[in-house]
Every structure is written in C-alpha cells, then in structure tokens.
Amino acid sequence: MLALAGYPLDIRVRTLDPGEDTPASQVAPAIRAAFDDSGALKTLATDSDVLTFEFENVPVQAALAAARYAPVFPPPAALEAAQDRAAEKALFERVGMAVPPYALVSSLEELDAGLERIGSPAVLKTRRLGYDGKGQTVIRDPGLATAAWQMVGEVPSILEAFVPFDAEVSLVGARGRDGDTSFYPLVENEHRDGILRISRPAEGVPALQARAETYARALMAELDYVGVLAIEFFRTGEDLLGNEFAPRVHNTGHWTIEGAETSQFEQHLRAVTGLALGSSALVGYSAMANLIGRVPSAAAVAAIPGAHLHLYGKAPRPGRKLGHITAQADDRPTLAARWLQVTALLDD
Amino acid sequence: MLALAGYPLDIRVRTLDPGEDTPASQVAPAIRAAFDDSGALKTLATDSDVLTFEFENVPVQAALAAARYAPVFPPPAALEAAQDRAAEKALFERVGMAVPPYALVSSLEELDAGLERIGSPAVLKTRRLGYDGKGQTVIRDPGLATAAWQMVGEVPSILEAFVPFDAEVSLVGARGRDGDTSFYPLVENEHRDGILRISRPAEGVPALQARAETYARALMAELDYVGVLAIEFFRTGEDLLGNEFAPRVHNTGHWTIEGAETSQFEQHLRAVTGLALGSSALVGYSAMANLIGRVPSAAAVAAIPGAHLHLYGKAPRPGRKLGHITAQADDRPTLAARWLQVTALLDD
Numbered sequence: 001m002l003a004l005a006g007y008p009l010d011i012r013v014r015t016l017d018p019g020e021d022t023p024a025s026q027v028a029p030a031i032r033a034a035f036d037d038s039g040a041l042k043t044l045a046t047d048s049d050v051l052t053f054e055f056e057n058v059p060v061q062a063a064l065a066a067a068r069y070a071p072v073f074p075p076p077a078a079l080e081a082a083q084d085r086a087a088e089k090a091l092f093e094r095v096g097m098a099v100p101p102y103a104l105v106s107s108l109e110e111l112d113a114g115l116e117r118i119g120s121p122a123v124l125k126t127r128r129l130g131y132d133g134k135g136q137t138v139i140r141d142p143g144l145a146t147a148a149w150q151m152v153g154e155v156p157s158i159l160e161a162f163v164p165f166d167a168e169v170s171l172v173g174a175r176g177r178d179g180d181t182s183f184y185p186l187v188e189n190e191h192r193d194g195i196l197r198i199s200r201p202a203e204g205v206p207a208l209q210a211r212a213e214t215y216a217r218a219l220m221a222e223l224d225y226v227g228v229l230a231i232e233f234f235r236t237g238e239d240l241l242g243n244e245f246a247p248r249v250h251n252t253g254h255w256t257i258e259g260a261e262t263s264q265f266e267q268h269l270r271a272v273t274g275l276a277l278g279s280s281a282l283v284g285y286s287a288m289a290n291l292i293g294r295v296p297s298a299a300a301v302a303a304i305p306g307a308h309l310h311l312y313g314k315a316p317r318p319g320r321k322l323g324h325i326t327a328q329a330d331d332r333p334t335l336a337a338r339w340l341q342v343t344a345l346l347d348d
Numbered sequence: 349m350l351a352l353a354g355y356p357l358d359i360r361v362r363t364l365d366p367g368e369d370t371p372a373s374q375v376a377p378a379i380r381a382a383f384d385d386s387g388a389l390k391t392l393a394t395d396s397d398v399l400t401f402e403f404e405n406v407p408v409q410a411a412l413a414a415a416r417y418a419p420v421f422p423p424p425a426a427l428e429a430a431q432d433r434a435a436e437k438a439l440f441e442r443v444g445m446a447v448p449p450y451a452l453v454s455s456l457e458e459l460d461a462g463l464e465r466i467g468s469p470a471v472l473k474t475r476r477l478g479y480d481g482k483g484q485t486v487i488r489d490p491g492l493a494t495a496a497w498q499m500v501g502e503v504p505s506i507l508e509a510f511v512p513f514d515a516e517v518s519l520v521g522a523r524g525r526d527g528d529t530s531f532y533p534l535v536e537n538e539h540r541d542g543i544l545r546i547s548r549p550a551e552g553v554p555a556l557q558a559r560a561e562t563y564a565r566a567l568m569a570e571l572d573y574v575g576v577l578a579i580e581f582f583r584t585g586e587d588l589l590g591n592e593f594a595p596r597v598h599n600t601g602h603w604t605i606e607g608a609e610t611s612q613f614e615q616h617l618r619a620v621t622g623l624a625l626g627s628s629a630l631v632g633y634s635a636m637a638n639l640i641g642r643v644p645s646a647a648a649v650a651a652i653p654g655a656h657l658h659l660y661g662k663a664p665r666p667g668r669k670l671g672h673i674t675a676q677a678d679d680r681p682t683l684a685a686r687w688l689q690v691t692a693l694l695d696d
Contacts, residue, residue, distance in 0.1 A: 306609055
C-alpha cells in the first residue's frame with residue numbers, strides 16, 4: 001500500500017523481503033533476501049534516497065547497517081524499543097504515559113513473584129516477537145504459572161495486569177522530518193482470537209483524543225521519530241493506558257485510504273521523504289473490517305454502496321489477514337446501514 | 349491509473365503498448381508491441397479474462413482480432429465511432445443529441461460549399477486522429493479556405509459551425525455489463541492551446557445534468573456499451589450540443605480519485621469485469637488542474653492542504669500532460685481558497 005501510494009507522487013518503492021511472491025513484490029520491484037543480508041541491504045540502500053520499513057520485526061542491526069548508506073526512518077531506536085516489551089514499557093513510562101501494572105519475568109520464580117504482586121488474571125507475554133496474539137497467554141489461576149511459563153517458551157517475558165478495559169483504542173499519526181505532527185481520530189478496535197477484526201472511529205471523546213495526542217507527541221519527540229506511528233491504548237472510563245506501539249503504518253489506520261484527506265500510507269511517505277504532512281481530516285464516516293482467512297466475492301462487496309474492497313494478493317490461510325473492507329458514508333446513519341451489509345459478509 | 353485501481357480489487361492488469369517506458373509499464377507488466385501485432389494480441393488476450401483500452405486510437409481491427417480470444421469492453425463499435433468524426437456525429441444525431449451545424453468535406457470544393465452553408469468562423473477538423481487540438485484549424489475568413497485545407501492535410505474532414513458556447517462541459521459515466529448506468533456530475537472544462545487545463549464541477553445545473561444523462565444513456569444503449577464513457581458538450585445557455593465522446597476513462601474525470609465515492613478507474617474496472625457499478629456520489633468539493641509540460645515541486649503541492657498530486661511517470665516535454673493536481677475540501681469556500689493556492693503553482 002506504500003508502493004501504491006507512492007506512484008502518484010513519483011516516489012518509487014523497492015522492497016527487500018525474504019518471502020516469495022510477497023504482496024509488495026506484486027506492485028513494486030523486490031529484492032528477495034534475508035533482512036540481514038548485508039549485500040542486499042547495501043544494494044537497496046545505495047539505490048535509495050530514503051529507507052523505511054513496515055514490519056516491526058526487521059532486525060535492528062539490519063536497519064543500523066542500512067543507515068550507513070541512506071537515511072532510515074523511522075529511526076532504528078524506535079524499532080529497537082518496539083521489539084522489546086520491557087524497553088517499550090520503560091519508554092512509555094519515561095514519557096509520562098500510564099501503563100498497566102507489570103513485572104519483568106525471566107524465570108518461573110519471578111513469574112510467581114509477579115503474580116503475587118499483580119494478582120490474576122494477568123497476561124504473560126514474551127518480551128520479543130509478539131505479533132497478533134502469538135507468544136502470549138492469559139493466567140487466570142496462579143496455580144497454572146508453570147504451564148504458562150512453558151507455553152511462552154520459558155523466555156524473557158513480561159507479566160501484565162489483565163486490564164478490564166472498556167475498549168481498545170488506537171491512535172495513528174505521523175511526525176515529519178521538521179517535527180510537525182498530525183493525528184487521525186482515535187479508533188476503537190475489536191479483536192477475535194487475538195487478531196484485529198474491526199476498527200471504527202471512537203465517538204465523542206475529545207478529551208481522550210487530546211490526551212492520546214499528548215502521549216504520542218512526547219513519545220515521538222523522545223525517539224526523534226519520523227514517519228507514521230500507532231499506539232494502542234486500553235481505555236477504562238476516561239483513562240488511557242499504553243499497551244503497545246508500532247513504528248509503522250498500522251492495520252487500524254487502513255480506513256484512512258478512503259476516510260481521511262491523506263491516507264496513512266501517503267502520510268508516511270510524506271514524512272520520510274521530508275514533504276509537509278497532509279491533512280488528516282476525516283472524509284465522511286468510515287469503519288473497517290479485516291478479512292481473515294477467507295474473502296467474500298468481489299461481486300458481493302461491489303454491490304454494497306460505499307464499500308471499498310482491498311485485497312493484499314496473499315494466498316488464503318486460516319488466521320491470515322487477506323484484505324480489508326472499508327465502509328464509508330457522508331453521515332452516521334448511512335454508514336451504520338452500509339456497515340451492517342459489510343459485516344453480513346463476514347459470516348464467521 | 350487503471351492498474352493502480354485494480355490492485356486492491358485483486359484485478360491484475362497487463363498492458364500492450366508500442367511505447368517504451370510507458371506510464372503503465374511502470375506499474376504493471378507490459379508487452380511491448382504494436383497495437384496490431386497479432387501474436388502479441390493473442391498472447392495478451394488468451395492470458396486475460398477481459399480486455400479494455402484507454403486510448404481511443406487503438407486500431408479497430410486490433411480490438412476485433414483480440415475479441416476472438418476474450419471479451420473486449422467497451423465494444424469495438426464504440427471505438428470505431430469515436431475514431432471518425434463523421435460516424436460520431438451520425439451516432440449523436442441517431443440517438444437524438446443536438447449537434448452544431450456541420451458538413452462533411454472531402455475536397456476544397458466541398459469545403460467552400462460548407463463554408464457557404466455554415467458561415468464563418470467555422471472549425472475544420474480531420475475526421476480521424478484528432479487529439480488535443482491536433483488536426484484542426486479555425487477558419488475565420490472564407491478566403492482562407494485553401495490554406496485551411498492544406499493545414500489539415502487535404503484529408504477527409506468535417507467542417508463545424510464555430511459555437512459561441514458559454515462553457516465546455518463533460519459528462520463522465522459508466523454502463524455495466526447488466527446495463528446499469530451511473531454518472532458523475534457535469535464538469536466544466538477550460539482549455540489552453542487546445543489542451544485541457546482545468547476541470548471543475550459545473551454548478552447549479554440539475555436540468556442540464558438530467559439532459560446530459562439522457563443523451564449518454566441513449567448513446568450507451570445504442571452501442572451496447574460497457575465501461576466508462578465521456579461526452580464533451582458545448583453549453584450555450586440551457587442547451588447542450590454534442591461535441592465528441594471518448595470510449596474510455598477521461599482526463600476530465602481524474603478528480604473522481606479523491607472527489608467521488610468510486611473513482612472513474614475503479615468504475616471502469618467494475619463495469620468491464622461485470623461487478624456492480626459503485627456509487628458516483630461526490631465526496632466534498634473538488635477541482636482539477638492538469639500539469640502540462642512541467643510539474644511543480646512535490647514539496648510545494650504537499651504544503652497545500654487538500655491538494656493531491658498525481659504524476660504519470662512521463663518525461664517532461666512541452667505540451668505534454670505530465671500529471672494533475674486535485675484540490676478537495678469539505679465546503680466550497682475552503683475549496684476556493686485551496687484552489688487559489690494550486691493555480692498559483694501553475695505559473696504559465
């Protein structure tokens with residue numbers, strides 16, 4: 001989607017990815033190599049004006065190596081913090097963000113001690129390589145600590161209080177090379193089996209919006225951030241607790257393709273190439289559903305007014321995000337009607 | 349732009365074009381061959397579910413040859429009518445459309461007779477291969493008939509009354525395989541040196557819109573048309589005179605990328621692949637300027653809120669359409685302010 005957003009701006013994208021027939025390789029030239037292949041990185045970097053990433057598990061060393069040849073945005077330090085839940089939590093606290101009670105856990109003894117302090121239910125997450133609900137488990141009974149410790153692979157982890165949140169909301173925004181920032185409205189997310197299912201603008205929350213933006217600006221300033229960034233929060237009443245951040249364009253911002261004056265993809269390209277950020281004002285009202293594992297027929301989606309189908313060129317596989325549908329309308333009642341039609345297609 | 353609109357719908361585009369480094373070849377696989385290369389046409393057609401074109405000077409014989417292997421939309425008959433101003437005028441009259449007085453001219457004698465009947469000023473246009481003001485000349489003085497005849501190359505031509513129109517307006521719309529139609533609002537066009545410069549929605553003309561759509565529906569039905577079609581009209585007061593039509597996505601509809609719920613490119617893909625047509629409702633207010641011969645810096649465009657830059661990946665050349673800028677806003681006064689900033693970049 002970055003490559004597609006780049007063409008109209010005459011920004012040509014080239015990718016490096018170890019995968020075969022990746023979505024990006026279907027729309028832009030691709031170098032197929034490991035992320036840490038130094039020759040491939042050098043080739044990519046020396047041919048490029050600027051480098052970026054849209055996957056937060058790119059090795060930090062690869063980003064640092066590439067930075068010797070071309071500017072890398074977002075900064076590798078952001079990648080580093082995002083890859084380690086302990087560093088992430090420390091960063092959140094450093095910039096004044098509230099976070100759920102947590103404990104670092106490197107052994108079963110530390111897990112027991114953590115459960116003692118935090119109570120249960122609690123969530124045990126590996127510090128590294130967590131993605132879409134993989135590498136985490138909920139501990140409802142302290143007696144199951146040993147089993148939980150085995151389930152996460154007995155690797156350095158973090159134990160977090162289970163927050164009985166009202167909603168999970170996320171803020172997507174960008175910071176330009178000049179330090180200017182721009183944010184989209186908070187969206188409310190629904191997950192199923194740990195996978196993002198639906199994102200809709202959170203309604204009537206100007207105070208929350210302001211607080212979320214304050215947190216995000218502080219985080220971005222601390223990292224000297226450039227590019228699009230997403231923060232996921234737990235909302236409990238009028239409070240926001242930082243859950244995690246992603247130093248990249250984010251699934252919960254895909255609705256901006258139709259629903260905002262500047263899509264998050266164009267915004268990211270503007271930021272990393274040093275252009276002025278675009279307006280993040282809403283265009284009507286939008287809601288977005290992910291297509292997971294299977295996709296409805298294009299004909300069924302096309303028959304719904306205001307429904308926009310986006311397929312990613314991926315082979316279907318259970319649990320895999322294959323695309324999304326954004327429903328868009330000029331007013332809320334029309335959106336609600338269209339949204340019903342969209343969700344009726346997600347028959348699972 | 350068709351290829352870019354296709355990716356999210358999982359519609360993959362492949363092109364055939366004799367040109368080197370064409371805009372399309374930068375975003376989709378391309379076969380480089382003459383339009384009438386029968387081997388290349390067969391390769392393209394047998395690998396495709398459906399064929400279309402976005403250039404009305406594709407040889408009709410090539411479209412007919414390809415139609416042996418795969419459906420071709422719009423129908424080759426539409427291409428044929430659009431390539432000959434005499435056939436086009438006859439078609440317009442057959443479906444009840446008013447046209448300016450005209451005469452077919454195949455000799456200097458016929459030109460003289462035509463000028464006698466129609467009067468001057470009049471416009472002499474070659475019947476074939478007219479494009480962006482090439483192959484036509486205005487005759488203001490009947491004494492210059494010989495020179496005008498030489499200027500158009502002494503080929504079969506059409507002499508048209510010079511219409512003192514209030515505006516040139518165009519209607520862009522689509523007809524699906526099921527016969528359903530959908531139209532965007534009329535836009536008003538400004539040309540310079542015969543090249544489209546600016547397109548803006550025509551204001552306050554519901555009666556004209558209805559009449560234009562009636563004409564377009566009749567034309568489409570007559571041709572059993574499938575795809576996006578544009579008709580250019582001369583508006584004089586409350587009257588519309590048919591000028592010409594284009595059986596393809598059209599420059600005066602480029603604003604629909606941001607300014608309508610479904611862009612003309614997605615609409616064309618929906619039509620030719622047999623999907624339901626999308627909503628052509630407006631998204632806010634838009635205006636579009638072509639970038640001719642040179643382009644402003646991306647930084648200057650990015651600094652204007654609501655301005656969307658579209659570059660076509662073409663080498664600059666005087667008189668060449670290199671891209672366009674669409675200005676978009678939620679209300680007319682904001683659009684007017686943004687539009688002033690956009691036009692200030694077109695310093696020629």
